[in-house]
Amino acid sequence: MTTRRYEKIAETITRSPSRNSAKDRLTGFWEIFDRDDDVLLIINADPDALASAMAVKRLLSYRVKNVTIGYPNEIRRLNNIAMVDRLKIPIERLHTLKVKEYDKRVLLDSQPSHLPCFEKIDFDIIIDHHPVTNGWDAKFIDIRPEYGAVSSIMVEYLRAANIKFSVNLATALFYGIKVDTQNFEKSAQLADGICFRYLFNIANRNLVRKIELTELRRSELKYFKIALNEVRVSKGRAYVHLGRVSTPDILVIIADFFNHVDKFDWVIVSGIHGEKLVVIFRCDGYRKNAGKLAQRTFSEYGSAGGHKEAARAEVPLKNLPLRENQEFTTNFLIRLGTKHMP
Ligand SMILES: [Mn+2]
Known part of the structure; x- marks a missing residue:
């Protein structure tokens, strides 16, 4: 299999614009997988990462045998617990999973150097928007530090794949962009705005508001x-x-x-x-x-x-x-x- 590095994309890809399209990235992403793959998505569970995992699971439906989402951190913030519960996101604690037994491993909204428990894992795919770090490799890499959220990157993949967004998926991605850009008060780029606008009509914005409001335990x-x-x-x-x-x-x-x-x-x-x-x-x-x-x-x-x-x-x-x-x-x-x- 050819190794495609969509990393430091600005340098690698923009030089050949024909390979820089959302469709081309989607093809490269899909090429990594086989029909009978058991796939593990790994995230540090925050809203942007959770939404991105939902998106990748959707991108891979009917294309692989099974997709599991694993996360190492304990989810403590009530907003995040509310997001997982209300959007029914199927996630499992990483330490309960046999990471090595999966056919493909995908890291989202993070890089191996970000957490000691990620460093030991061999990833096939890494999609992120944090500044590029060194000391690791993967077959397919798509890192866009200029993006406000990985959720925006995922919207581009889903649209390139002509996938119809479910309300839950759109709501999760909408919330992911909202949180990571702090309602666009933090730096974001036009692409984030375009994705946000696209999701605006599909997402359940009252549900987003309910998730945002849920921050206090009665105790x-x-x-x-x-x-x-x-x-x-x-x-x-x-x-x-x-x-x-x-x-x-x-x-x-x-x-x-x-x-x-x-x-x-x-x-x-x-x-x-x-x-x-x-x-x-x-x-x-x-x-x-x-x-x-x-x-x-x-x-x-x-x-x-x-x-x-x-x-x-x-x-x-x-x-x-x-x-x-x-x-x-x-x-x-x-x-x-x-x-x-x-
Ligand atoms: Mn993020």
Whole structure:
């Protein structure tokens, strides 16, 4: 079988435009498979990867014997769990599968160098949109770092194959593009926009909204009570320490919630998870810089950083002079914040 490298596509393929068409890529992709193949798709399960796996499964239906989707990570985000449940995506934990026994292995929305458990696997196909890394090879490679989502790449394959999109498939791809481009606030290219527009009329957008809204467990509502009772506000700065939390994600949700409040210029929410103090920073991001504040306040104690509008610090408790005491921790944060706050 000929080895087709659609990798670093910009260099390899655009030089011969005739080989750069979606149809040509589709043909190259299909050529890898045989009728009686048992195929394993491997993803790091996030919305873009899940949608891409659904797309590849569809591309291979009636063309191979069987397609299994395996993922190594535990899916913790409720939005992602909701996506899997509501779209009925058949996925299995990778460690329960015998990876070597499959005839073909496909890696989507990732590269072997991204995870130690991927490095050991021999892939036949790799389709991704992250910057190209080295130290691996595959029979068929399609990496387009300029794309906002692999879901967009998959729309092109499906359209080239003249496949009719089911509502579930379109909904998954629509959501995949939405998440990876952060609603087109992150860099994306025209191709992402075209694919998004194409899916717009087919996807169930109310279902997408329901998936997006599903981010809180009922058991996590208690943290709002704590937050509303404990929040300290001075000079437009809101501080709250939530004590021990079941997941650091709740700190993010509560920080985003307080960030909706008028005249709160800074929001600092902290909690203890495992053996770490996790601190979430939010600010307006156009005059202030949360990333810099996080670094100034916490880089000497642990890891800290982020963007202008949002940042995070994670600090081993043993590096901090605090006991697990609400009052003490809040005061400590206020002192630290006030010292470094612009
Ligand atoms: Mn992606």
